Amino acid sequence: EWTEGIRSYLYVALISSLYYCFSKSFGLDTPEAVSNGAENSARYNLLNK
Secondary structure: OHHHHHHHHHHHHHHHHHHHHHHHHHOOOOHHHHHOHHHHHHHHHHHOO
């Protein structure tokens, strides 16, 4: 069961780091962008596949 927790944590960390790099490249590294990073990056990836 602990492996499930680690897997979900790593997934969130991966999405957050990807969004951090994305926001830095566009100069969007604001607290609002960081707090909404996972949701916004997931939506962006779905819309731009």
